[in-house]
Amino acid sequence: MTALVEVSGLEKSFGDRSVLRGVDLTVDSGTATVLLGPSGSGKTTVLRSLNVLETPERGLVRIGDARLDFASLPRDRRERARSIAALRACSGMVFQAHNLFPHMTVLGNLIEGPVQVQGLPREEAVAQARVLLEQVGLAGREDAYPAQLSGGQQQRVGIARALALKPQVLLLDEPTSALDPELVGEVLAVIRDLAAEGWTLVIVTHEVRFARDVADQVLFLDGGVIAERGGAEVLADPREERTKQFLARVLEAR
């Protein structure tokens, strides 16, 4: 079985600071992958490269049938935009700061992409949005504006918005880092459910215990390369010294 997501040779620098120095990874369909690592290790950059919010200088990204070779992007602007859009359409993104559209209601946020981008009829998009809201435990809050919701509710709407486009893989960038501690649980619960339902997830997180629960694959990044990879057991019994130190620090902070 071929992997759903395939990344190879990813290199990226900001100015003369090299952030990614050859990252390779694969993600199988229906699995949850957790990216761990100290800040500045490049884990968020890897995630953002998957939907081209960052543009690496070199490397290959493939999701499903869409692939992009960053070393030889199409010269023609339209062509380039088209191939980037094709890759983006394969993934949905959940941001650390949720980035909901504040001027739209919850329902408006959920149907914006399906109606405006995918051209879905409004009624269909609304019906589908209601199902998603139910799924993230926010049925009945359709007409609320984001500012009227708690942080945890906002992030759950953010997840529902990403799912509304029916992506092949859901990317989550530290989905609970900006939340008050007592609100973290409700968001993690939703993500756990998604994993159980068989969504393909790539998650950047510091929640080691949560990672242990949901991860099918753990990738530990350090200094722009993947320092260690394996199943969830890596978290309990790391081999690499760097991984050990990092886990010790993170768990100590709890």
Add this chain to the structure above:
Amino acid sequence: MRRLLLLLLLLVGAILALPAIVPAASAADASRPVVRVGTEGTYPPFSYIDPKSGDVTGFDIEVARAVAAKAGWDLKIVRGTFDSLFPALDAGRIDMIANQITINPEREAHYLFSTPYTYSHGVIVTAADTDDITTLADLKGRTTAQSQTSNWTQVAKDAGAKIQYVDQFSQTAALLAQGRVDATVNDNIAVLDYLATSGSTKIKIAGDAGDEVNKQALVFPQADAALRAQADQALAALKADGTLARISQKYFKSDVTVPNAGQVHVKGSDVGRSTAQVVRDAAWPMLRGTLKGTIPLTIVSFVVGLLIALVAALARISSSRWVRAPARVYISIIRGTPLLVQLFIVFYGLPELGVDLPSFPAACLALSLNVGGYAAEIIRASILAVPRGQFEAATTIGMGYGQTMRRIVLPQAARIAVPPLSNTLLSLIKDTSLASVVLETEMFREAQVAASLSTRYMALYCLAALYYWIICYVVSLGQSALEKRVGRYAV
């Protein structure tokens, strides 16, 4: 985005097309050529607005009407400030001037004069309690108030006086009475009329400005000898049949249309109205100026200006240098030059390049460009104030640039932009008063017209202030409502 650009093009096109439509409608009668005569309307008793009828009248206007009747012209009166009359003639916006224009060599080098229809002499006017100025020689080193392009200015300059430029004689009289200037040189008849009308005892005629007799005549562009010839023919006939003498007797109880008329008696163009009456009489023309000038100018200029601003703001934050540069230059020019200069360039400068806009479209164009420059920076700053994450979120749900702007960024930027844009609108409302320099008679010009005749400055300018305040108050109510509407999502 593309739709927006199209809308903008349509609007600009409509403004440019206006002049093509308007004259076509009025020039229907080919046998009677339309002759546009420029005049101040604020220089009694020669050219002023009759407070009863609201029509332009006065000695010069009656002469011009008589000439037109004789010559078979369809006379159209165009009002503007004195200093805008010659530029308007140069730019082909009017065909002649009837405003007591004195013949002098400088003007003769550039313009054609008809045979004179007024003989007058200059007088020196001072405050009543000034006793050390009686001759031109006494003006050396003193400050006089004069109209920029008036021949009396040259007389004062030649006498060694410092010049303070003003717009109308009635303003000069006020400056003299307030002691802000020492003297002024002007036509004896105009001064006598002012004294008779205002009943002022604060200023006096202190002496003659030399013994030279001045001749006033109609003015034509150098190229229009045929029109001048028609006017001369008509003037000769009017002199022969006694019409000119009759008009002069009506205003001055003597014939100023021949040299050495003897004592001039001026009854005053506007005597015996109470201040309340003056304000009542001016209220309607000023309201009309508001409805036909101030408000339409504001609305058209603001709408067009916002569209220009939006395009300029988007260009300014474009990733392409070639798109950014022109927007930057445009904004810099608009913000770095006075609106007055922009109005003059559009109205008096562009005709030299073949772009000949009537007053209203010209004023709208200049004001729109001005608003566009200022509002562009407001809109740009508002767009940049929308968090980066909003662009990213729009990108990840698959939106392109146009969709992101239209659906996500601009609605949020609008909320940020409403208060500063309201300020721009309030400024614009008040800036429309400058449109009078391009011969557009808006509300404040009507106030000046009424003030020039009645000399009731305080009452009339307070009324003008009240009118502006009412408009601005209504706008600020609208602002609050709009702020609520665009900000309804914020808790």
